[in-house]
Each structure stands twice: as structure tokens, then as C-alpha cells.
Amino acid sequence: MAETSVRKAKKIPRPGSAKYVWYKICRNPLALAGVIVICLLVILSILSPYIMKYDYAKIDMRSAYQGPSAEHWFGCDELGRDILARILYGARYTLSVGVLSVLISAGVGVALGAVAGYFGGAVDQVIMRFLDIMAAFPQLLLAIAVSAVLGTGFDKCIYALGISGIPRFARMMRANILTVRNQEFVEAAMSITCTKPRIIVRHVIPNAIAPLIVEISMSIAAAGLAASSLSFIGLGVTPPTPEWGAMLASARNYIRLYPHMIMFPGLFIMLSVLSFNLIGDAIRDALDPKLKD
């Protein structure tokens, strides 16, 4: 009782709510920095065609290979394109591949895991054995194999990474469902003749999904890294699209003479993945009281 009133006096939201997560992020300077970096990158990426002095695709052979200067902050690439402009424009690819592919993995994984966990029996066996097979591949290798089938491109890169992440989410969801399914409120819903789809959608999934939110936020960072790896080996987004991994792939041919072309795209991959990781860490602290120390 006393604790509740203290919380009210300080205006601390109820633990577990979205507001509480936001409250915790605001109290964590590193996580807040992460949120700001991601927001800035998104805004700058959208505005970059209007605010940048140079076009990201404009070829200017006279300034090819130029190092960083007041004119071109991050220098120019092998075709004289301004690297800063390319990085800012390219942020949209790396960031959206990370977010969208995790949405696919989580969406399909949650559905499969929920069905397997709720129905059990033969359905569970078939789904889980198939996922076991998928999980026998290292995740990046599965993404490589799938993108070998789909080919290269922005959308295909998202599908490849999305598919390769399904098993992890499905397994987690199934385990959560198994715990939630046997709790009293589900029995209560059954006793008032709730329909099965309604029980799954309204009662079981919302209660089983909370631990997955932490996993989702951490997976976005991992997916961003995997996306740049795929593009780097020539399978994801390919040049001349200014995706950061693809920029690194073409810049690596000039590593001996012009290392600045390699440094900046990599720094931005690191910065954005780091931001997602810091945010994910804060969300975990907020949602997982066990880890609080």
C-alpha cells in the first residue's frame, strides 16, 4: 500500500505497462541516447535529399577518392559520390531491413508457436520437428541459403532474414503458451464457453507475448548486423544502392589506398546496432524484474 502511494506521488507508471518501459528508458541515459540516435537517423534519412548539399547518387569523377574535408565531411567514394550523403540516405535500408525482417520472424514465429503450443499433439510435433530442422542451420547460413534462392534485392533481403529468424520466436512463443495455457484465467474463459479462437487471441497470446518483446528489440540489432553481412558478401542489397553493407562491399577493393571509404559506413552500422542494443537492454530491465539488481 505504502509502495503504491510512493509510486503515485512520484508519478511512476505501473510496472509492465508501456508507459513504465518508456519511463525506464528515459531514466537510462544510454538507452535514451540510443532512442535519440535512431530518431535522428530516421529523420535525417528522410530529409537527406532536401538538406544535403550533394545528391547521394551524383557521380563526380573529379572528386573521386577524396578524403574527408570541409567540403565532403566523410570524403568521396570511387565515383566521387559524397559518402555522408550516401550514408544518411542509406540509413533507410539498414534500419528498415532490421525492423521489417524481425516483424516477419516474430509474426510468423508467434503464429506457429501459438498454434503448436495451444493445440499440442500431432500439430505440435509436425511444426516443432520442422522448426528443429530449420534450427539445425546457423542462422546466418540459413539466411544465405534462402537468399541464394530468392536472389538479391532490398525486399528479398528482408524475406531471407525474416525466414531465418522464425524458429527462435516460434520456440519461445510455444514455451510461453505452455505456461499460460494452464493458468486459471484460461480455465475461467473456457468455463463461460468462450470460443477457441477468442481464447487464443484475447487471453493466451497477450499474456504469452510480453517476454517476446525483449527478444524482438534485441533481434532488431542482430538482424541489422546480419543484413549488412549479407550485403557485404553480395547477397542482400547490392551496389549502387547505398545500403551500408553494400557500400562496404564496394569500398573494400580500395582498402589499401583509401581506408576512409571503409571506416564511415561501418561506424554507422555499429552506431545504429549499438543504439538498438541499448534500447533492448533497457526494455529488458523494465520488463524482466528477475534481472534487476
Add this chain to the structure above:
Amino acid sequence: MIRYVLKRLLLMIPILAGVAILIFTLMYFVPGDPVEIILGPAATQAQVDTVREEMGFNQPYLVRLGTFLKEILVNHSFGNSYIYGTSVGAELASRFPKTLTIAAFSIILSTIIGIPLGINAAIHANKAPDHISMFVSMIGVSMPNFWLALMLVVLFALQLHWLPSSGDKGWNYYILPVVANAVGGIAGIARLTRSSMLEVIHADYVTTARAKGVPERVVIWQHALPNALIPIITMLGGRFGGQLGGTVVIEQVFSIPGVGAYLINAINNRDYNAVQGSVLYIAFTFSVVMLLVDLVYAYVDPRIKAQYEGQSKKKRKVRSSGKAVSQNG
């Protein structure tokens, strides 16, 4: 214990068969085939059709799948590369040790550096050394390994000339690839070690050990660490998979002729046999490592061991005398 090992070994068979079928099916759906690449752009449609017929690309899915599985089971071969005509199995056998070397040394390096780092952070939890090492390790997990590899090449190979930048002519060619591949692992293992140490460090048995005057070093390494080790061991298996995947990319940076380089080249040439072979090699290795991890896990975790030993002991005792069973409960 033996029953557990046998059960796990038997469970491997359907998984590995499934992996083979899945990768074959994936490759079946790759648009286009290697015939046009083999014959070159000058080939006529009739030539393409003849070669396609000869190589069996016109046969139905099930027939081709059957041939593929039979080749693996009966001849232990992945067929020949469509492009080079050489045996995929022989090629992989000579390339695989290089990939495995990098992956194995990275996981070893990650473990021997990551675990002490994590323990150190946990001991100083929520103080400056903890915050610093956790932030540094967060940067470590956020860095693309291939980019780190490129930066290491710029520094140690091109500027300082201490280490070679590419190739595999000696042990010193493996230093940069292993380090680049291990950094993510070091950071990940350090973070996990910290959180699982924190979970056990306040347990009653640790307090008891301290209360009876056991030196702090012994408390940490002999009482806390073994109990914190179980989630770490589980993670090591998955990490090894990550290192194998990472090696595929790292090999590109250092031009190391391993399985990864072969795989990427084969994908670009639509060389199905080579793709299937390389992916199966890596997936099989990963599955075997996961199996070993599960066995180590069972060995370390007394609960799993007890479950199986309990059964066999019970049976033995039933045979000798009925009373023992009721005493065992």
C-alpha cells in the same frame, strides 16, 4: 547416461535427413540453372536443352531428390561441381579444416576471455568497472565482424605491417580472422556470464561458503561459477553456430579458401551440388556441436544425469530386492 547419449544420437538421424531434404528443396527452387553458365552466352537453345537433359535437370523433383540422397548415403559424395567438374566432397574435405580452425579458435578465444571478464563485471556489479566493461562489450556485440576485420587489416597489415592481410600460408595468417570473429563472442559471453553470475552470487550456498570463511577467490571460482556455467554452456553451442556463419563472411575479407568462400562462389555460379555440399557440411557440424553441448550440459547438470541414472539404478534394485525401491522413493 549411456541411454541419454543413445537417445540423443538417434534423434540426430531425422534432423540430419531433414536438413538434407530442406537444402535440396531450397536449391530446387532456385530460378535458372547452371547450364547456361557452363555453356556460356554463345550456346544455342538446342545445346542448352541437350545438356540439361544429360545432367538430369528435367527430371521430376522426387527423382532428383532420390538421386541426391542415394549419392550421400551410398557413395558418401555430394556429386561433382557443375562448373569445375571436381568432386564437391573432396574439395570440401580440403577446405573444411580451414573454416573449422577459424570457428574453433574464435570460440576458444571468446570463452577464455569472455568468462573472466563477465565474472569481473559481476563481482563489481553496478560500480565503475562493471559499467565500463559492459558498455565496451555492448560495442563489441554491435560491431559487424567483417568491418572489424577490415579495420584490423588497415591497422595491422597495411599500416604496421605486422601481420599478413590475406591468404593462408601459415599460422600467422589466422590471427586477424580469429580475432575479428571472436570479438562479438567475447562480448556476448561476458554479458551472459555477468548476468548468470549475478543470479547465483546471492544464493544461500554462496553466503554459507563466505560465512564459514572460504576465501573469496574460491567462493567465486568453485561455488558460484560452476552453478552459473549451465546457461553459458547452452549459449556456447549457439555461439559456435554464429562463429561458423561469421567465418563464411570473414573468409571473404581475408581471401581464405575455406568452405565459406566456396559456398559464396557456388551461389553466384548456381553450382547446386557445391552449394548443397557446403551448407550440409556446416549444418552437420553445427548439429554435432549442439549434440556435444547437450551431452556436456547433461554431464554438468546433475538433474538430467539423475533422471537417467535414477531409472537404471531403480531397475537394478528391483531385480535384486523389492525393498530398496520404496526406500529410494
